[in-house]
Amino acid sequence: MSIFLLVISFSSVLQVQAQGLKDAYSNYFKVGVAVNQRNVTDPQQQTLILREFNSITAENDMKPEPTEPREGEFNWSRADRIADFCRQNGIKLRGHCLVWHSQIGEWMFSDSEGNTVTKEVLLQRIRNHTKAIVSRYSDVVYCWDVVNEAITDDPRATNRYRQSKLYRIAGDDFIREAFRAAREANPKALLFYNDYNECDPVKSRRIYDMVREMKAAGVPIDGIGMQGHYNIYGPSEEQVDAALSLYKTIVNHIHVTELDVRINEEMGGQLQFSRQGEQVSDSIRQHLADQYARLFRQFRRHSDVIDCVTFWNLSDRDSWLGQANYPLPFDAQYQPKLAYTYIRDMAEPKWPMAVKPASRPRRQQAEQRTTPFDPARAFEQKEGIIEDFKPSSKNQPGRDYPQVNSQGYVRLRVEAPDAKSVSCSLGRGGTPLHRAYDGSWVGQTLRPEDEGFHYYHITVDGGTFNDPGAQNFFGGTRWESGIEVPSHDQDFFALKNVPHGRVQEVLFWSESTSQMRRAFVYTPPTYDASKKKFPVLYLQHGWGENETSWSQQGHAGLIIDNLLAEGCTLPFIIVMTYGMTNEVRFGGLREFTAMDFEKVLVDELIPYIDAHFRTKADKWNRAMAGLSMGGFETRLITLRRPEVFGYYALMSGGQYQPADIKDVRQVRLIFQSCGGKENPDAIRQSTQTLKDAGFNAVCYISEGTAHEFLTWRRSLRELAPLLFR
Ligand code: XIL
Numbered sequence: 001m002s003i004f005l006l007v008i009s010f011s012s013v014l015q016v017q018a019q020g021l022k023d024a025y026s027n028y029f030k031v032g033v034a035v036n037q038r039n040v041t042d043p044q045q046q047t048l049i050l051r052e053f054n055s056i057t058a059e060n061d062m063k064p065e066p067t068e069p070r071e072g073e074f075n076w077s078r079a080d081r082i083a084d085f086c087r088q089n090g091i092k093l094r095g096h097c098l099v100w101h102s103q104i105g106e107w108m109f110s111d112s113e114g115n116t117v118t119k120e121v122l123l124q125r126i127r128n129h130t131k132a133i134v135s136r137y138s139d140v141v142y143c144w145d146v147v148n149e150a151i152t153d154d155p156r157a158t159n160r161y162r163q164s165k166l167y168r169i170a171g172d173d174f175i176r177e178a179f180r181a182a183r184e185a186n187p188k189a190l191l192f193y194n195d196y197n198e199c200d201p202v203k204s205r206r207i208y209d210m211v212r213e214m215k216a217a218g219v220p221i222d223g224i225g226m227q228g229h230y231n232i233y234g235p236s237e238e239q240v241d242a243a244l245s246l247y248k249t250i251v252n253h254i255h256v257t258e259l260d261v262r263i264n265e266e267m268g269g270q271l272q273f274s275r276q277g278e279q280v281s282d283s284i285r286q287h288l289a290d291q292y293a294r295l296f297r298q299f300r301r302h303s304d305v306i307d308c309v310t311f312w313n314l315s316d317r318d319s320w321l322g323q324a325n326y327p328l329p330f331d332a333q334y335q336p337k338l339a340y341t342y343i344r345d346m347a348e349p350k351w352p353m354a355v356k357p358a359s360r361p362r363r364q365q366a367e368q369r370t371t372p373f374d375p376a377r378a379f380e381q382k383e384g385i386i387e388d389f390k391p392s393s394k395n396q397p398g399r400d401y402p403q404v405n406s407q408g409y410v411r412l413r414v415e416a417p418d419a420k421s422v423s424c425s426l427g428r429g430g431t432p433l434h435r436a437y438d439g440s441w442v443g444q445t446l447r448p449e450d451e452g453f454h455y456y457h458i459t460v461d462g463g464t465f466n467d468p469g470a471q472n473f474f475g476g477t478r479w480e481s482g483i484e485v486p487s488h489d490q491d492f493f494a495l496k497n498v499p500h501g502r503v504q505e506v507l508f509w510s511e512s513t514s515q516m517r518r519a520f521v522y523t524p525p526t527y528d529a530s531k532k533k534f535p536v537l538y539l540q541h542g543w544g545e546n547e548t549s550w551s552q553q554g555h556a557g558l559i560i561d562n563l564l565a566e567g568c569t570l571p572f573i574i575v576m577t578y579g580m581t582n583e584v585r586f587g588g589l590r591e592f593t594a595m596d597f598e599k600v601l602v603d604e605l606i607p608y609i610d611a612h613f614r615t616k617a618d619k620w621n622r623a624m625a626g627l628s629m630g631g632f633e634t635r636l637i638t639l640r641r642p643e644v645f646g647y648y649a650l651m652s653g654g655q656y657q658p659a660d661i662k663d664v665r666q667v668r669l670i671f672q673s674c675g676g677k678e679n680p681d682a683i684r685q686s687t688q689t690l691k692d693a694g695f696n697a698v699c700y701i702s703e704g705t706a707h708e709f710l711t712w713r714r715s716l717r718e719l720a721p722l723l724f725r
Contacts, residue, residue, distance in 0.1 A: 020053070021052045021344055022052060024343075025309075027303075028300050029309055030054050030092070031311075032056060032308055033055075033057070033310060034258065034311065034313055034314075035049065035057070035058065035085075035313075036060070036313075037061070037082075038318075039314050040081060045314060045334070048314065054092070055091065056085070056086055056093050057258075058078075058079060058082045059320070061082055062095060062097070062133065063104075064098070064099065064105060064129060065104050066103070067129075068129050068132070070107055071107050071108075083137055087140050093140045094142070094144075094145070094308070095133075095134070095143065096144075096148075096194075097146070097147075097148040097194060098129070098133065098144055099130075099146065099148065099166065101149065101150075101162065101166055102148075119169055119173065122166070122170050123170055123177045126177055126178055126181065134186045135185045138185070138188070138189065141186070141189055142190065143189055143192060143255070146191045146194075147178050147179070148194045149194070150167070150175055150193075160206040160210060172210075176214065179219050180220065183220040190253055192221075192225040192257070193207070193223075195225070195226075196227040196228075198226040199226070199235040199243040204246055204247070205246075207224065208246050208247060211247075211251065212250045215251075222252070222253050223251045223253030223254055225257040226247075226254060226255070227258040228256045228258055228309075228312075229260055230260070230261050230262070230291070230295065231261060232262070232287040232288055232291045232421070233291075233420045233421045237294045237295075237298050240298040241302075244306070247305075248302065248304075248305040253307055255307065256299060256306065256309040256310060257310050259309060260311065260312045261288055261291050261339075262321060262327050263325060280326050282427070282429030282446075283429050283432055285338050286338065286431075286432045287423070288339045292342055293342045293346055294434075296343050311329065312328075313328060314328075314334070315334045317333075329343055373400075373413070377437050378442045379411055385407065386405050387405070389411055390404065391403055392484050392485075393486075394453070394471050395469055396469060396471055399470070400413070401414075401469045402469055402483050404485050408448030408451060410444070410483065410485070411442070412433060412467070412469075413440055413441065414468070415441075415468075416441055416460055419441065421462075422441040423458070424457075425458075426445055426483070427445040428446075430459075431443045450704065450708065450710070451486065451487035451704065452709060452710025452713075453553050453709040453710060455473065455475040455481070456481050456482075458481070466479070473548075474549055475545050489714070492559060492563075492717050494562070495558055496565070499525035499526075499561065500557070500561050501527065501557055502523050505518060505520055505521075506612070508605060510600050512596070512604065517577065517578065517604075520547055520550075520575075520577075521574070521575050521613065522574040522576075523573055523613070524571035524572065524573070525561065525571075526571050527573070531614070535616050535623070536572060536574070537647075537723065538577075538601065538622070538625070539556065539574050539575065539626070539716075540625065540626030540627070541576070541578075541626070542581070542630050543584065543628060544581075546582070549576075551576060554712060555713060556576070557574070559713060559720070560720060563717065563720050569720040569721045570723070570724050572724060575609055577601070579629070580594075581633070593636065594633040594636045594637055597633060598636070601637065602637070602644055606622075619646045621724060622644060622646060623645060623723050625648070625649035625671070627653055631649075631650035631653010634648060635654055635660075642661075646667060646668050646669075647671075647724070649715075651712045652673070652711060652712065655686035656672070656686070657686065657690075658689060658693035664693070664694045664695055669696050669697075669722055669723070670696065671700070671715075672686065672697070672698070672700075673702065673714075674702070674707075675701070675704075675707060675710075676701050676703045676704055677704070677707075678707055678711070680701040684701070698718075698722060700715055700718040700719075
């Protein structure tokens with residue numbers, strides 16, 4: 001019994017895995033592929049073709065020039081090989097193509113003396129070619145792209161036709177003649193007019209007009225081929241829908257004949273190479289999958305008229321666009337990509353993707369504009385994701401987005417009515433946003449974010465912008481958007497009803513840099529009311545940040561207020577100034593000595609602070625700490641100026657070695673910390689080495705966090721109680 005069940009379930013697993021695209025779409029349309037000679041001769045590629053596809057197009061081998069390089073001289077060997085592959089495997093062949101201005105023998109247009117032929121001669125040559133190839137493959141070819149790309153791309157052109165040699169010699173009669181000859185040679189084959197940029201509003205109207213007029217005049221056109229050379233930004237679902245809806249009013253057959261999706265903004269029939277390079281980010285992969293999902297959603301919606309969708313090439317390796325364009329469902333190793341999964345699995349409506357973009361909000365009626373945004377309609381609800389999303393605590397006043405749930409998933413929403421692409425830097429490699437039903441852009445991170453504070457920004461049509469929903473925080477050398485993913489221990493930096501200290505801005509003259517400089521000074525709650533003097537911690541930010549970072553996103557003051565309220569730390573002053581780190585470029589760290597900053601800090605700022613605040617102005621009441629690059633500075637400066645500081649702390653900012661410090665008695669505390677997702681072992685080991693050498697060394701690891709502010713907030717909480725004891 002149990003073996004029986006096992007066999008059944010195992011075989012059903014196999015069945016599911018054996019399902020190719022053709023099976024997933026068996027209720028909708030054929031799924032085809034354009035092939036080259038290697039594809040139909042390499043056994044592994046043959047297997048892949050047979051598993052996934054049930055229609056084939058010859059990528060080049062049935063075109064006019066390769067099959068008739070000189071008048072009356074036919075070369076069938078390559079076309080035969082593809083036709084035989086189809087015959088042997090019972091697959092149907094799409095014929096591509098009979099008449100095209102490109103890949104056509106130049107002999108067509110000139111006589112033996114090199115003069116341009118007459119219209120009659122050209123039409124006769126077209127008839128001859130068409131008859132020869134159509135009758136040769138009439139047993140296996142079920143449809144033909146009879147005329148390819150005859151309409152102009154120029155939206156301002158008064159004549160709708162491409163000014164090709166074909167047209168200049170024969171006018172649009174070359175189109176009529178080709179269709180008539182093809183029908184005569186094989187009355188059973190469906191005959192298509194095929195073109196690219198066929199979702200463009202101007203061009204689609206021209207294609208429509210031409211086909212309608214020709215059909216009315218008795219030209220045997222059965223269908224329209226939409227080449228489908230698209231990109232991740234377009235066409236939009238609305239445009240695809242509009243084109244299909246238009247074409248289906250005049251033909252009963254539509255084929256998507258040459259589908260591929262580039263990862264740049266190029267589109268259409270011209271061969272252009274991607275400038276993207278080899279690296280494809282997660283965000284681009286996601287964009288590609290999303291665009292394919294949108295396209296196939298429209299194809300399925302119109303499956304009453306679409307009877308075949310053909311990919312232009314088998315894999316990225318075969319693509320005429322080059323593999324850097326990343327355009328197909330199979331990668332350069334013939335492995336299915338995320339796009340493949342989306343296309344195949346969305347054939348059955350497993351998840352609620354079917355949100356059709358409404359018209360642009362700008363154009364909406366006033367009453368529609370007041371309809372509240374409904375997240376249930378806009379965001380994908382996924383199993384395992386808890387629907388308890390709340391606005392981030394770092395949002396701008398009254399802003400609902402970004403939102404975070406209790407697991408750390410982030411939802412974004414941006415209004416950008418005319419944007420073509422929007423993504424967000426959160427999530428590994430970024431998170432793409434897509435248009436929601438109301439025209440806004442929405443997106444959700446694929447994985448939960450770490451708890452704590454993160455910088456991020458939005459990319460709109462390739463440009464960097466802040467999220468209008470979020471407050472800005474200085475990091476990455478700019479005011480970045482910030483988001484707070486609630487942490488389980490967030491109480492220690494929360495704003496509570498306890499006595500609070502004060503953060504004030506001070507402006508001091510710096511002789512060495514000939515300018516006024518700024519620092520923020522935290523004084524504890526008891527500072528104002530007492531006459532006492534206080535010890536001072538000089539606290540440095542990291543690379544890309546500045547003097548605002550520790551008190552704004554670091555919540556340094558709140559952390560100390562809360563510790564004081566619980567009696568866990570002595571009161572002290574904190575001074576935060578700009579560490580002059582942001583001019584250091586990546587790779588230049590080796591030459592970074594922090595000498596300039598040392599002058600500002602030790603010779604200018606410390607005397608200023610000691611003169612303007614009630615400080616205990618000696619080394620045993622002075623500490624220096626820094627995060628990341630600020631830690632690097634702390635190490636350099638404390639070691640060079642042992643007479644100034646008595647307590648040292650490095651937060652994700654390196655380590656001291658016993659050999660660095662000549663006299664064990666020069667320092668009362670060495671504190672070293674980092675996030676559990678950084679290099680905790682190195683920190684633990686070096687702290688142990690320091691202890692073994694007789695130093696008072698303490699190590700702290702912030703569990704579950706990386707090189708980010710929650711690591712450093714926690715580090716400050718751990719450090720404070722150890723200072724000035
Ligand atoms: C392309 C082929 O893929 C390339 O190998 C060849 O060099 C040029 O033609 N529109 C069409 C196809 O109808 O025939 C084209 O195929 C791509 C654009």
